[in-house]
Amino acid sequence: MKGKILDFKADTGAGVISAEDGQRYSFTAAQWQADTDIRAGVAVDFVAAGAQAEAIYVDTALVSGSSKKVAAALFAFFFGVFGVHKFYLGYTKQGVIMVLAFVFGFILLGLPSLVVAIIAFIEFIIYITKSDAEFEQSYVRNQRPWF
Numbered sequence: 001m002k003g004k005i006l007d008f009k010a011d012t013g014a015g016v017i018s019a020e021d022g023q024r025y026s027f028t029a030a031q032w033q034a035d036t037d038i039r040a041g042v043a044v045d046f047v048a049a050g051a052q053a054e055a056i057y058v059d060t061a062l063v064s065g066s067s068k069k070v071a072a073a074l075f076a077f078f079f080g081v082f083g084v085h086k087f088y089l090g091y092t093k094q095g096v097i098m099v100l101a102f103v104f105g106f107i108l109l110g111l112p113s114l115v116v117a118i119i120a121f122i123e124f125i126i127y128i129t130k131s132d133a134e135f136e137q138s139y140v141r142n143q144r145p146w147f
Helices: 066-082 084-088 092-105 111-129 132-141
Strands: 002-009 014-019 024-028 043-049 052-058
Touching: 014 043, 014 052, 024 043, 024 052, 066 084, 066 092, 066 111, 066 132, 084 092, 084 111, 092 111
Parallel strands: none
Antiparallel strands: 002 014, 002 043, 014 024, 043 052
């Protein structure tokens, strides 16, 4: 069955999944079968056993971020100081901030431009090192604009 994690409490190791059948299923961290962290909002595929969810996996059918991940990483590396990777991922406000900081940085002796270049390079490294599922979850679905 497919669903979405509504809530997960790390201290108790318990959570709730809202399934496509309209029901809610409780689960424990022991049922988590994926390599990623358990977080609210993650699309999952699981087996329903009464009111419990078992054998919980990240729903890979919804993960399609690999092509977006590679393109965003390349944009961050080659054109990151202009915020191209931000525009590509749909973060217009953050892209404009990067462009303006880079352009006006030349007026202020280059320091803001250097900071923007460092941020772009860090984001390139982060994009490349994340798995496709983590990238999709963080930057496409959850709309995480920075780092």
